[in-house]
Structure formats: structure tokens, C-alpha cells
Amino acid sequence: MSIWFTEKQTDNFGITAKIKQTFVSERTDFQELQMVETEEWGNMLILDDMVMTTEKDEFVYHEMVAHVPLFTHPNPKNVLVVGGGDGGAIREVLKHQSVERVTLVDIDGKVIEYSKKYLPTIASGYNDKRVEVKVEDGFMYIADSKKAFDVIMVDSTEPVGPAVNLFTKGFYAAIHEALTDDGVFVAQTDNPWFKADLIKQAFHDVQEIFPVTRLYTANIPTYPSGLWTFTMGSKIHDPLKVKEERFFEMETKYFTPEIHFASFVLPKFVKDMTK
Ligand code: SAM
Secondary structure (H helix, E strand, O other): OOEEEEEEOOOOOEEEEEEEEEEEEEEOOOOEEEEEEEOOOEEEEEEOOEEEEEOOOHHHHHHHHHHHHHHHOOOOOEEEEEEOOOOHHHHHHOOOOOOOEEEEEEOOHHHHHHHHHHOOOOOOOOOOOOEEEEEOOHHHHHHOOOOOEEEEEEEOOOOOHHHHHHHOHHHHHHHHHHEEEEEEEEEEOOOOOOOHHHHHHHHHHHHOOOOEEEEEEEEOOOOOOOEEEEEEEEOOOOHHHOOHHHOOOOOOOOOOHHHHHHOOOOOHHHHHHHO
């Protein structure tokens, strides 16, 4: 008998994948954690019944959460990743030679531990000496940081359980304080088919705090509806005005300088969410 995992987006729609084997299924101090092998997508991390990442398509999310803000900032040296315990975002951050330190703050040490074991190609950056890992609440960590980071990425779970506070205006205001004078931040803000209200709220909250606010998208097949959004807040630098010569060659599978700009071109119904 075959076993399928379904992430229900509504009572009437979900995304589903056939499971080959289950490595981990446990309740951590913060969330329900499953690490499984799927037939189609390789190993998959699931938190609170939501797909977090898979070996096959992870590159889209991780390249897009990292390279778009890192190329928007002209010289990112200190970078913070809030969440991101699977390690994919820091793996991409480390491709930028200007980066001297990347701090990862994930509330759940179990995500880090199991990602190192079962997602080694994603968690491949942890041994780099530029990486510092903190297992604590990102909200509290940000509240204690002042003008400390050039770029902050919020690579969190959806706003349920431990991540509820990470989708609030108070959090965006604290991020503003934690950034240097020309800092840039980006947060994953879910999908426009089922989470329009979340996107509108996040975009407008960020817009009240940051002079430059932009929404961009990427295509991620294992996330509900496939179309994913990222909301960027920046104190000075505009991602649409990055000079072509600032891009450098690196190994990627989704991100290119053309994608950097194209990802800000929004379908009309998504653009309307920014009005
Ligand atoms: N890319 C995924 C997505 O968009 O679905 C998210 C990646 S997953 C690794 C997100 C991580 O955020 C989890 O490891 C979780 O433990 C962490 N997280 C949730 N709430 C947090 C908080 N308040 N502070 C720090 N990390 C948090």
C-alpha cells in the first residue's frame, strides 16, 4: 500500500507526494517535524504538515531569497538569516565574497540537526568559518540587534506556531533598527492564490517603514500553487536599479541577472496586492 503526504492549503485543495520512507517523525519543542524520502522530490522536510524544502526544487527558493537582496546591497558584509535551519539560504549567501559573517538564528535546533543528516547538499555551508549559528527566537534576537546587519533574510515557516511574530509590523520595525543605514531585508510572504491577505498586509506594513518596498516572485513547484512571493524592504538601494556590472559569475540553477529584474514583473492580480 502506498503512503502519500498531502499539505492541505484549504479544505478542498492540497499538494501531495508519494512517500518512499520516513526517517523522522517527531514533535520538537516548537513544531511537528517530519523528514521523509519522496519518490519525486528526493528528501523532504515537513514542519507542522507544511513542505519546507525538497532536495529537487530547493534551489529556486534558496537562490531567490539570498541573491536578490545580496545583489541589491552594493557591499554586503554582515548577513542575518532568521529561520532557515535547513541551511539552504546560508549556502547561497556564502557564494558572495564580500560576506564576512553570516549569522543564522533558528528557534529549533532539531531542524538544523536533521537537515545536516538528511539534507546534506542543502546544509552544506554549516562548516564555513564565516557562519555563526544561534538556536533562539529570531524575534528576540532582532530586538536586541542595532545597526548590525547589511542584509537580513526572513526564511521562516508560515505564520503559525513559532513564526507568528515574524509577520508583524513590530517585527519589520525591529528589522529596520537591526539594519545598517543602507540595509536591505527580504521575507518570504507565501503565495498569492490563497494568501492574498497575508501578502497585502505584509507589503503595506513594510511600506510604512521602508522607503523602498518591492514584491518579487519565484516558481516553486512543491509550495502550494507554485507561485511564491518575497517582500523586500530597503532603506536606500532599489533592486530595480542594480548596475549590470555588479553581477558576478556564480553557480546557480535559477537565479541569473535577468531573473533578478524579471522576478519583480508581477502578474496583474499580484501587482494589485501592492496597491
Ligand atoms: N523555505 C521554507 C518555506 O518558505 O516554507 C521555510 C524554511 S524552514 C527551515 C523555516 C524555519 O523557520 C524552521 O526551521 C523554523 O524552526 C524556523 N522558525 C520558525 N519560527 C522562528 C522564530 N520565531 N525564530 C527563528 N526561527 C524560526
